[in-house]
Amino acid sequence: MKTAAALVMVALAGCANNPYRSATYEQLDAVKVTNQNCNRIDHHVTFLEEQLRMKGLSTAEPERLNDADRKYNATVRSMIWSLRIGCNNPDRYQS
Amino acid sequence: MKRALIVGLVLISSTALADCYTRSNIRIARQVIDAGPTDVQRLVVPDARGHKCVVRYRVNIGGDWQTAEGSAVATTEAEACARALDITRGTVLAEIEPTTIRADMQMVCSDLPDIRVRPVRIGETIWESETDLHSIPQERKYFWYKRTKCRLFQERDPRDRNLIVYQGVVCQADGTPNSKWRVIDKF
Numbered sequence: 001m002k003t004a005a006a007l008v009m010v011a012l013a014g015c016a017n018n019p020y021r022s023a024t025y026e027q028l029d030a031v032k033v034t035n036q037n038c039n040r041i042d043h044h045v046t047f048l049e050e051q052l053r054m055k056g057l058s059t060a061e062p063e064r065l066n067d068a069d070r071k072y073n074a075t076v077r078s079m080i081w082s083l084r085i086g087c088n089n090p091d092r093y094q095s
Numbered sequence: 096m097k098r099a100l101i102v103g104l105v106l107i108s109s110t111a112l113a114d115c116y117t118r119s120n121i122r123i124a125r126q127v128i129d130a131g132p133t134d135v136q137r138l139v140v141p142d143a144r145g146h147k148c149v150v151r152y153r154v155n156i157g158g159d160w161q162t163a164e165g166s167a168v169a170t171t172e173a174e175a176c177a178r179a180l181d182i183t184r185g186t187v188l189a190e191i192e193p194t195t196i197r198a199d200m201q202m203v204c205s206d207l208p209d210i211r212v213r214p215v216r217i218g219e220t221i222w223e224s225e226t227d228l229h230s231i232p233q234e235r236k237y238f239w240y241k242r243t244k245c246r247l248f249q250e251r252d253p254r255d256r257n258l259i260v261y262q263g264v265v266c267q268a269d270g271t272p273n274s275k276w277r278v279i280d281k282f
Contacts, residue, residue, distance in 0.1 A: 077282035
């Protein structure tokens with residue numbers, strides 16, 4: 001979460017144009033997030049929430065998930081909160 | 096006779112529920128505090144000089160939540176409680192094992208809720224110190240989300256010889272300074 005001060009989702013940019021395409025764990029895990037694209041936060045969060053929905057993880061309780069789903073769920077939700085925290089609290093990661 | 100029995104049972108059950116600590120000589124002011132004071136509970140009683148306020152609260156010292164206590168007397172209730180919450184007056188309350196009780200121990204027992212770290216679920220309303228701080232110091236800071244004060248937390252779940260570490264987000268349930276917190280997400 002620390003590296004995710006806020007976000008350029010370069011790797012996801014292509015996927016985001018097609019909201020029905022599901023991203024794999026490997027694709028999402030490779031995404032680098034920085035603070036350059038906070039003006040598109042709603043777009044990115046919507047895309048990530050859609051990924052959870054397509055996997056049936058919108059209201060997931062992590063204790064009930066298998067390893068693969070738990071990793072996927074944690075990765076996507078970490079990205080969502082990185083966007084929300086980093087973009088709305090610009091001083092958070094400044095030393 | 097029947098009434099006496101009922102009263103007796105009620106007293107026994109309330110005594111059994113009361114949580115007891117000993118007053119330690121660990122001054123909070125001499126500790127490195129990672130978070131808090133939070134989850135403040137207070138008891139105000141009349142005093143010859145005005146009001147006596149005893150506050151019990153939680154502070155995170157070295158990554159562990161501890162229960163602490165402070166007290167002060169002042170002419171007004173607000174002043175007494177503000178002074179009691181001054182952490183330079185606070186001491187850590189140490190939990191006691193029944194087998195270690197000695198006659199010279201000064202015990203503090205009360206029916207105030209006993210707050211401790213536990214597994215939480217999304218949507219639950221909790222005390223802030225029922226969740227552990229994040230292991231990364233930079234992630235322990237409060238942040239704002241939808242005009243609400245929030246923080247990340249971590250929860251450790253030892254399962255099948257593995258340690259699963261969840262992260263989550265808790266936000267203050269309302270805008271008041273000492274409100275409870277709601278579990279917004281956990282993953």
